[in-house]
Amino acid sequence: MRVLVIGSGAREHALLLALGNDPQVDALAIAAGNAGTAVIADQHQVDITSGDDVVAVAREVRADLVVIGPEVPLVLGVADTVREAGIACFGPSKAAAQIEGSKAFAKDVMAAAGVRTASSEIVDNPARLDAALDRFGPPADEAAWVVKDDRLAAGKGVVVTPDRDAARAHAAGLLEAGHPVLLESYLDGPEVSLFSLVDGQTVVPLLAAQDFKRVGDGDTGPNTGGMGAYAPLPWLPNHVYQAMVSEIVEPVAAELVRRGSSFTGLLYAGLAITSNGPAVIEFNCRFGDPETQSVLALLDSPLGQLLYAAATGDLASFGELRWRDGAAVTVVLAAEHYPGRPRVGDVIVGSEAEGVLHAGTARRDDGAIVSSGGRVLSVVGTGADLSAARTAAYDILNSIRLPGGHFRTDIALAAAESKIRV
């Protein structure tokens, strides 16, 4: 099988590595890629938001399967164009990708499917902002305002704060920029990222993972695209995992089928485990980054065959997934100033080490590998348990040099110390 992966992040690097371990995969290509993926796949620089460009590459490399990583091409309908060209595609249609692309659509699907989620309200008129903040604000202890950009914002448009002035300032800034604001009720409890392969009806859940969204240790500072992740979650009871699948993911997949926009690809449920059970923070229409790097490090089943089965409606006959024992911890090395405007062009030393996945990297004419984006590398450590996997990840990270680079030192720490309770 010949596989073309679309995207340029560490998630796509992880997908390529896992696909390469599948004995039935004999050729790998990527568009657009980075300095790390160029070493393991045939790399094509095209506009990945153009369905025609993606199909042209898929034909050139004679792809049997196209795997679309990021949300932007999916929301724009690139998967539809690939399927119309007669090529199997792992990734939802434009209609189904609205589960991520439109928060209003996602809330409507969840309401119809009877799935628990935060209550919400869209504010597009500055004159209504204060009254809305008062309806959603915290009198309750430990509560917070949740203020979101109602458009795709790569995780960075969200402010969660107990400070009304900060909440108001973020909302006012979005409104000034012409972006509608989504206010949500606050969901309290540890977060879980649950990825499921879906081929319309059949839902095959992967190992649950946890992501670290804030830039700083101890969950301080602004939200990012994700600074680290680990799997599995030793603190997550099996009955809660089962409930996430049967009460949340399966009903949502069934509701999408009922609406005629059945989902083919990776359905990502971002959940909070509240005192009343799991509730949805958001759905995404693709593999999460950096959780994928941890989850795929533990997958023992052949990924190419698995994604092909999902793409062709054949998941039901795939059988049980196999997982490796132990744990995987991913730590993101970010560029100076990220999640603000990152500094780029710095030389990176040590990025060839095993366990290092590339995101914002490029190869300079003189051969040096330099930073080219906010999240630069993902470092994945595995081990018998979370402590061992943490040690492995941080050992690799400490051998890498990036001027101004920063990373969190507490990825998976609370879980390794058994400090997370549900």
Ligand code: AMP
């Ligand atoms: P999102 O981009 O919607 O995933 O939001 C980014 C992060 O903000 C999430 O991972 C949560 O940590 C936090 N968040 C978003 N919505 C809520 C909510 N309703 N209650 C509590 N935390 C939230």
Ligand code: GLY
């Ligand atoms: N890890 C968060 C995301 O991929 O959206």
